[in-house]
Structure formats: C-alpha cells, structure tokens
Amino acid sequence: MAILSKEEAQAILKKVLSYSKADSCELSLSGSDGGNIRYARNAVSTAGQISVMDLAVSATFGKKTGVATINEFDDASLQKVVKRAEELAMLAPENPEFMPLLGPQTFQESATFNAKTAAITPDTRAEMVGKSLQVSKAANLEAAGFLENSTRFNAIMNSKGLFAYNKGTDVSFSVTVRNQAGTGSGYIEQGFNDLDKMDTLALSKIAASKATGSAAAKAIEPGKYTVILEPLAASDMLGNMFRGFDARSADEGRSFMSKKGGGTRLGEQLFSENVNIYSDPMNPEVPSATWTGDGLPVKRTQWVENGVVKNLSYSRYWAGQKGVEPVPFSRSIVMEGGTQSLEDLIKSTEKGILVTRFWYIRSVDPQTLLLTGLTRDGTFYIENGEIKFPVKNFRFNESPVIMLNNVEALGKPVRTGSGMIPPMKIRDFTFTSLSDAV
Amino acid sequence: MKRKDFLYLSGIGMGALMLPDLSAFGNPIDPLQALEGVDVKIKKELADVALNAAKSKGASYADIRIGRYLNQFVATREKRVQGVANTESYGIGVRVLANGCWGFAATNNVTKEAVAKAAEQAVAVAKANAKIQGEPVQLAPQKGFGEVSWKTPIEINAFEVPVKEKVDLLLNVNDIAMQNGASYINSVIFAVNEQKYFASTDGSYIDQDVHRIYPSFNVTRIDRESGKFQTRSALSSPMGMGYEYMNARPEDKVSGVVTRYKGRYDMLEDVKSAALNAAEKVKAKSVEPGKYDLVLDPSHLWLTIHESVGHPTELDRVLGYEANYAGTSFLTLDKWKSKNFKFGSERVNVIADKTQPGSLGAVGYDDEGVKCKKWDIIKDGILVNYQAIRDQAHIIGLDESQGCCYSQGWDDVQFQRMPNISLQAGKEKLSVDDMIKNVEKGIYIIGNGSFSIDQQRYNFQFGGQTFYEIKNGKIAGMLNDVAYQSNTQEFWNSCSAICDESDYRLGGSFNDGKGQPSQSSAVSHGSATTRFNGVNVINTARKI
Numbered sequence: 001m002a003i004l005s006k007e008e009a010q011a012i013l014k015k016v017l018s019y020s021k022a023d024s025c026e027l028s029l030s031g032s033d034g035g036n037i038r039y040a041r042n043a044v045s046t047a048g049q050i051s052v053m054d055l056a057v058s059a060t061f062g063k064k065t066g067v068a069t070i071n072e073f074d075d076a077s078l079q080k081v082v083k084r085a086e087e088l089a090m091l092a093p094e095n096p097e098f099m100p101l102l103g104p105q106t107f108q109e110s111a112t113f114n115a116k117t118a119a120i121t122p123d124t125r126a127e128m129v130g131k132s133l134q135v136s137k138a139a140n141l142e143a144a145g146f147l148e149n150s151t152r153f154n155a156i157m158n159s160k161g162l163f164a165y166n167k168g169t170d171v172s173f174s175v176t177v178r179n180q181a182g183t184g185s186g187y188i189e190q191g192f193n194d195l196d197k198m199d200t201l202a203l204s205k206i207a208a209s210k211a212t213g214s215a216a217a218k219a220i221e222p223g224k225y226t227v228i229l230e231p232l233a234a235s236d237m238l239g240n241m242f243r244g245f246d247a248r249s250a251d252e253g254r255s256f257m258s259k260k261g262g263g264t265r266l267g268e269q270l271f272s273e274n275v276n277i278y279s280d281p282m283n284p285e286v287p288s289a290t291w292t293g294d295g296l297p298v299k300r301t302q303w304v305e306n307g308v309v310k311n312l313s314y315s316r317y318w319a320g321q322k323g324v325e326p327v328p329f330s331r332s333i334v335m336e337g338g339t340q341s342l343e344d345l346i347k348s349t350e351k352g353i354l355v356t357r358f359w360y361i362r363s364v365d366p367q368t369l370l371l372t373g374l375t376r377d378g379t380f381y382i383e384n385g386e387i388k389f390p391v392k393n394f395r396f397n398e399s400p401v402i403m404l405n406n407v408e409a410l411g412k413p414v415r416t417g418s419g420m421i422p423p424m425k426i427r428d429f430t431f432t433s434l435s436d437a438v
Numbered sequence: 439m440k441r442k443d444f445l446y447l448s449g450i451g452m453g454a455l456m457l458p459d460l461s462a463f464g465n466p467i468d469p470l471q472a473l474e475g476v477d478v479k480i481k482k483e484l485a486d487v488a489l490n491a492a493k494s495k496g497a498s499y500a501d502i503r504i505g506r507y508l509n510q511f512v513a514t515r516e517k518r519v520q521g522v523a524n525t526e527s528y529g530i531g532v533r534v535l536a537n538g539c540w541g542f543a544a545t546n547n548v549t550k551e552a553v554a555k556a557a558e559q560a561v562a563v564a565k566a567n568a569k570i571q572g573e574p575v576q577l578a579p580q581k582g583f584g585e586v587s588w589k590t591p592i593e594i595n596a597f598e599v600p601v602k603e604k605v606d607l608l609l610n611v612n613d614i615a616m617q618n619g620a621s622y623i624n625s626v627i628f629a630v631n632e633q634k635y636f637a638s639t640d641g642s643y644i645d646q647d648v649h650r651i652y653p654s655f656n657v658t659r660i661d662r663e664s665g666k667f668q669t670r671s672a673l674s675s676p677m678g679m680g681y682e683y684m685n686a687r688p689e690d691k692v693s694g695v696v697t698r699y700k701g702r703y704d705m706l707e708d709v710k711s712a713a714l715n716a717a718e719k720v721k722a723k724s725v726e727p728g729k730y731d732l733v734l735d736p737s738h739l740w741l742t743i744h745e746s747v748g749h750p751t752e753l754d755r756v757l758g759y760e761a762n763y764a765g766t767s768f769l770t771l772d773k774w775k776s777k778n779f780k781f782g783s784e785r786v787n788v789i790a791d792k793t794q795p796g797s798l799g800a801v802g803y804d805d806e807g808v809k810c811k812k813w814d815i816i817k818d819g820i821l822v823n824y825q826a827i828r829d830q831a832h833i834i835g836l837d838e839s840q841g842c843c844y845s846q847g848w849d850d851v852q853f854q855r856m857p858n859i860s861l862q863a864g865k866e867k868l869s870v871d872d873m874i875k876n877v878e879k880g881i882y883i884i885g886n887g888s889f890s891i892d893q894q895r896y897n898f899q900f901g902g903q904t905f906y907e908i909k910n911g912k913i914a915g916m917l918n919d920v921a922y923q924s925n926t927q928e929f930w931n932s933c934s935a936i937c938d939e940s941d942y943r944l945g946g947s948f949n950d951g952k953g954q955p956s957q958s959s960a961v962s963h964g965s966a967t968t969r970f971n972g973v974n975v976i977n978t979a980r981k982i
Contacts, residue, residue: 035563038954040759043572046851047563048542052529067523071546093519093605122566130570144761146954174954176762182770187762252622253660253667256982260665270982359765362890364901364921367667368980372890372899372921395890395897395923401982432976433923435897436768 002031002051003118006165009155012055012073017157019082022059022089024101025159028293029055034150037125042136042143044129049122059085063098066091097317101160102295111287112168117195118151120171125149128173128200135204136177141211143204145175149195156295166289171198176377177211178438184217184390185438186210187357187377189232191417193287210356210378217390217438220381222431226352226408228345228382233375234335234424235416236358240371241400242333245303247312247322256369256401257312264312271307271404278302279330285415288331296328303333307404337410337422345411345425347385352425354380354387358396369399374435393438394431403429475633476506476528478645482585485637487550488532491557493639497534497564499577500557501638501806504530504548505848508631510597514608515624516616522601529848532557536564538574544849578831578839580808582641588802590649591795592680596629599681607684611709615657618713621667625655625709628948629681630960634805642807650798650960651683652676652948653705659716668719668918670712670903673737673885674703676948676960678798692941694870695906695913696884698737700943701796715904715916722916725905727977731880731934732922732970733873738902739861740945740963741886746926747781747788748859748963750895751815752952753824753834759854764952765893768926769821774834779821782930787862788816790825792841797858797962798946805852808841815859819931827854846957853953860944860964864936870967873935880908881920881975886945888921899923901978919979929970937966 004012013027031053038046056069059082066088070081129147136143149171157163174189186207192198229237241256250257250264257265280300281288290298294316302310311327319326346354356378364370375393382388403426411423481504492500507527513520529546530553541564543556608625615623632648653674660667673696677683686704691697696711697704734742750767754760773779792799792810803809806828814822828839845852874882885903892898905917924932946962 036955037567040761041572041757044539044567044570045759046540046542046853047567048544048851049559049563050544050849052546052849069525071528091601092522096518122563126566126570133570142758142761144758146762148955174762178758178761178766182766185761253662253665254622254658258665258667260663262662359893360890362888364888364899364978365919365980366669368982370978370980372888374890374892374897376893393892393897395892395899397899397921397976397978399980399982402980433897433974435892436925437765437892437894437896 002033013157026058030154032152036148040144057085063094114194117169131201132204164291177207184215214390227429231421233355235421248318272407276336277304286332331418333419340411342423352382393435481635488557491554495561499535504635506633510629534560537568539568539571542851578828585643587645589647594681596681620713621660622658628652657712670716722918733882735884736943743963753826754854790857792857798960799858804841804843806843808839855959858962863939863942863966875911882906935969941966
C-alpha cells in the first residue's frame, strides 16, 4: 500500500520520531502509485505500473545535519534509518546556513485529490488511449502519445511539533499526430487532477486537425513578427522566467532580476502594464500543496502587478539575512488575461504568426534571459484576421522579459501544466532562421 | 539519478539541500555500506521467481533487472559545503511480452512474493494493451550467456575515497577561483555506481558493476558597475572511470590558449584558468555577426556530435517512436537504403561504440542481455547504419540487436539509447596550431554552452564557453555573444579538416534525456579538433 491516510502517516512518523536522540529531527514520508501507456505508430510501445514509498530522516546536532532514507517499514528498519542519519550528522561538516526547525503551523486543506483519478486501472488507460487511436486511424494519420496517472501522498513531521499531510492525484495526456507523408504534424497536451476533465478523444481531434492543417507549409523570411502564442507556447517561454524570481541570485548579481550597481529589481516596472502574475495553491483549476518541504505555509502571492515586480522568493535563510519574511514559491502560477478567445486574438490581427508550441528552449544569456528554440507542430501565417496558410518552423532568439514588454493583447487563461496561462498577442517577436523540421 | 534532480542539485544559487529533494533521487546511505554488493545467488533466485511467474501467467518472453543504483554527490560553493549525499535506490523491474505486446512493472519491495506479483502485474498490463495493439512485437533472437559478469575497469573506486578528501579538494578549488578574481563559484563531484543484474527467459544471468565520475564547477565573475556577469564552467568531462580521473598526469594535458584534458583531469589548474577566462569575458568584444570558419575543440564539438549525429541516427526516432517527445529524424530509411546519402564531407567518419574504455556508454552487455560491440554509422561521409535494439533489428535487416538498450533505473522500462558516437580523427598528421594557421577569418571555440536543435535535427544553434577570434592564421583575442546556427547536413559537409589521433579526446553528458516518462542516460563522444568552413555566426547580446 503506497498511499497512506493522514492518520496512518502520522502514526508511522510519530513512531520514528520517538527513536530520535538528535537535537532536532525532521521526517518526510512519501509514496506514489501509478501507471502509464506510451504509444507510437498507432500502437502501444511501452506501458507500466509503478508503486513506491520512501521515508527520509534528517537529524541535526548543533548545525551538523545527516540525512538517510529507507523504503522498509518494520520497527527495526525504522530504528536503523534514524541511527544512520544521526551517525551521518556526527560526520558532517557544519552548515552555516542551517535554519532552526519551524514549530506547528496552520495549513489550508488542499484540493489536489480526486477519487476517480485514484481509481484508474490499466484497463481505464487502455480505453483512454484506444479513443485517441480511433481518431488517428479513422483519418489515416499516425499518432504517438503518452498517458500517465498517479496518486501521491506526502507527509512531514519534525521534533518541534510540526506536521503536514497532502494527498493528490494527476492524470496527464499528450499526443502528436502526423500525416503519413510526414509533411504535417499537430500536438496537444493537458494535465488535470480530476479524471472527468480529461477527454482524450476531443484532444486527439485537435492534434489531428493541426496535423492536416499544417501540411505543405510555405517558407517565409525570418525576422520580427507579431505572434499569437497559444497558451502552451506562452507557457514554454515563461516557465524559464518564473524560475528567475529568486531573491538570492538577484542579490548576488547573477540574474536578470539583478540591478546595475547592486540590489534587485523588486519594485521596478519590468513588464507591460497589462502583465499581472500571481500564484495560489488554492486555485481550483490548478491546486497544489499548501506547504513547502521545510513546513512553510504557501499562500497566494502576487509576483507581478501591472508590470511591476511585487515579490521575489526568499528561502528562510536568505530572508533571515535580508531581514524580510520568507516567501515560498508555488507551482500554481496564474497569469491573468482577458476574456478574449484565441480566435478573437486571430481576428484582430492584421499580419502575424500563430504558434502552437515551442521546442528545445535553452538559455543563451542568463543576463538578459535570452532564449533560443523553435516552433513545432503547427505554425500558421495570419493575414486580415484569418489563418491563411501553414508556414515552416522558425528558430527564435527572444527574451521573455522583452516579450512581456511587447504585449498587445491577452486572452482567457487556461491550464497548461501546473499553471494558468492566457493566449497572448506579442509584437516584434524575433525569429532568426528557418527549419525544415516537421 | 534523474535529470531534474541532477539539475536541481547542480543548480547555481540554490541553498542547502533540502530533505524532500534528497529523497527524490534515492536513499542516502553510509558510504561503507554501499560497497557491499548483493549476493549473486540471491539475485538469481529472485530472478527465477520472476521469470517463472511471468511464464506461468502466459508471457512468451520475460526479463528482470535487479538494480542497486548508488550516487554520491558532494556540492560546495565558495567556502562552504552545500550538501553531501550518498544515495541508494534498490528494486526490481520486470518486462514481459504477452499476446505480442510489452508490459512492465516495478517494485522496491524485493521479496519473492512481491517480485512474483510484479511479474504478474506486468503480464496483466501487456494483456490489457494487447487489445489496442497493432502489429505484434518482433524480437531479434538472442542467445543466453549463462552466468557472466562485467565491471568498469577502474583503478580507484570513488565511493571508497573519503568524503573529506573530496570536500577538501572542492574547497581548495573554490579558494583558487576566489583568489583569481571570481565573484562566486559552485563546484561538485558526482560519482555513480550501477550494480545491475539482468536475467531473461533466454538463459542469461548477467551481473554488472558500472562506475562513472563527473567533477565540475561554474565560476561567475560580476562587474557590479556595469551590472554585467559572465561565467566559465569546467573543461572536465564525465567519464566511465573511477577516482583516478582526478589525478592528471603530464601526458593528459593539452596545451594551447587554455589547457584542456584527455584521459584525466586537473581541477585545480582548470579553475584558475576559468577565473581568469571569466574576467577576460567581461571585457571581451562583442562578435560581428557573419560567416566564419569555425575551429571546434573536442570539449565543444562533442555536444554538436551528440545533437546532430547521435540523435538523428537513433532508430526509434527514425521510426517515429519518439514523435511525441524528443521528435523524429531527417535521416529517414530511404536515405540509408540509397547507400549514397551524403551526410558529411568525405573526411567525416563516425562510429558507434559500446566498448570504448573510459567512455560513459561502455558496458559488457546492454539492458536486454545483448553483448556490446562497435560499428560504423557514417563512412566517408555516407550514412551507413543506425542504432537499434532487439525489437527494431528486423526493420533494418539485422538478425541481431546492436546492443543499445538501457534504462536509468530499476523502476523505468529499458528502451533504445544512444551508444558512444564519435567522430574519427583525421588520417593525416595535423596539429591544432597548423589548422589555425590556415584560417583567415574564424572563431576558435572551447567548451560547450547553450544548445538547441529542432525535432528532426536539421536546424541547430550552439554557444560555447570561450571564443577566440582568428585573424589571418593567428589568435586575435577573446570574443563574446557568439552562437552559430546551421543545418546539420550543410554543416557536416563544410567539414574541411580534422586534427590527427594525438588530439583525440572524449567529451560527454551524464544527462541525455529521452522517453516518456523521461529517462536520463550517460554517453560519450570523441573527436579531435575539427574545422568547418563558412558557418553563420549570430550576435546574442540584448538589452532588457
């Protein structure tokens, strides 16, 4: 049984804590149960079912910490893992950045668990993939995709009385549909906590229509274009930027958030006025755990308001150094938008490029957050508010910071990965070369 | 270790290791305990339980991998230790063929009962999926090897070297960097030991002990006044070696604009150069975009080989099995069948080799019990072969697998992964100095940097660590903001000279990602310094 209830997890952790002789002790217990199907060329290629549970013990004497983990749960094994952590702590060098443990905290109850998702079987997965294959086979197209689901739990407890528990489910699906000639390709991906929201048939139809629609793409000159980024494409660009909202690297002078002459860009107008970004683990569309690994409660945090940087994330250590409150980062990022649909954004565009997604994004210059990568699986030319024809893929060299200074319009946010991102219209997006890849 | 965890651990500006992150990549254990292997007899008994259980439930083929994966990670920054982790991950994975379809199940509960249950689950998964399966899996025949073993030929087991010795070395490295003007430094030593046991219904019981090591650092130099910063990372390479890699001999050093290493590495020497290079980079002039002849050092070229030769010749990509993730390949079967597809100039000879000593891909047998070998991929510029495993061999007319099957752990299913893919050195005598003498307008690039390539491997863009302008046959100082963009076939056809064997060195990666769920594998790429004519260089400087 890899998935323990709150009471079962609490009972094991209390028992483990009773074996500890260290100055302080932190425990983390986690388990997951899940499976997947991978398919390609309209047939299943690999599939599996995996179940794991682990206990980690961190023991500290003074500022010397040792960590050990185990995946056996009889009393002798639990005693052994505590002893091993304590022995390692005695051998470890002092950590000048060690922070005293937090006492009991109050956490909101998260909405990450869904019973239907937890009940998925190998047959459910086969049926869901079967629906996707129906679409590709009926249209004489070729599908390659991946369906994965898991149920997870995490619990932490420490010797100062802190305890937290979270249980969650996930189901994620992605599919690439290509035509037989290899001249057209379409893609879609979606992830939810709740199985009922996942429609592999409808999603596969979107990918199939992109595969057909993107065939026989024309080459147009690279350069600066107005682009409409679908939420997936926008999220590909922004994911890299969110990781840079770290106060410490900004203070140290090695981030795009560092200020010339020292300090950070906190409080500066770094983006267009229509850019608003927050994170909230209680957002019902993208719920996540309400606590961090070291036991800090995670709450709604405004990162950007009207283009101004309102918060950077501070670890407990760095917050202590800077005399501020710690600010944990959350997975549930929401970029606010408007009410327009993707179609509305296209209709209002005189000339532009519609991008389904980006691929192989890598940092070129961390100073400016310049990224390079390519468009993939459906790139189209827009003229006078209509999609005119598919175009060959481009390589871009662009910074998301520059991109968010060139926002013309934002649509309605949708869930992409663990965030909510709107489709967006951006001017002067820099494409630097063409690619023959389909 | 999984890619994301490694990236987390090696990340710059990260704080001390936190509890949940450690548990993500295995169980931290006492170093001495890690040295005791699991008894082969016990592993054989468990294996037979799984294979029999699978067969009794209707599997036509089954294999089991009993894996004990050890990692040791020592990470420091400036004057302090950020984390010391000894981790272990132990468990079993069973793969079966039933009703013509693959099924896989894994558990960390290594008892006879749990192993038998996993085998039964794998059969149930295969049968459920057989209902939506197209063509049945066709497995190339493989003879059983009986009870055999293989071990990486190491001189010093990195896990036996005291942690203190590694911490002292890294703190010394950091000290040298700071004394030479660095603003920050992160340094790491990462050691891997895969103790893996494979058994199959073909009659193989293979016990292997695989070792790898990777020392690395990243120096940052900040100019507060201008707000600019530059980094220079280590010119080391991850290797399939023991701790002897850390003890460079004079013959391992390659002199030039900066010392580079073959065979073994001198971290203390390299970090001093890195601190000085980072300071030079802050002041270097920004490149004028245009066409340049590129002279690429093996510490840089390995990544270009990896992305533009290694990946497009993976047969699973060619066939479409990676279409939903890593992508497909422009090297379609018709190009290979034509026997005249000109991948590169006639100087370009690339081989696949799973046996090369010191390389990351070297093992005795792959993860489906096939004995390792070497073969030609590009011969005199022509595409002649791919990289295949047992269920793909028949597609390219082979009657046996090429031994490219690998899984990152016991809980992931094995699939086709890249063997070491290396560019052969030039046949005629040619030194780096002599190569540079003939270049009128060029850039000499050392170390790997930013990299990006499309999903069929046509269009790529690469950066580097340090860039030197070549003017009329001479090095004319350092450049900044350099990246080159090209098309794979055009690029390899512009290859105009390759230095001789004396300059041949290995580079490589611990973290090549592919598959869903994504798996990481380690692979080496050898080459000598190589020249490419008239490549498009862009300027990457921006203002925000």
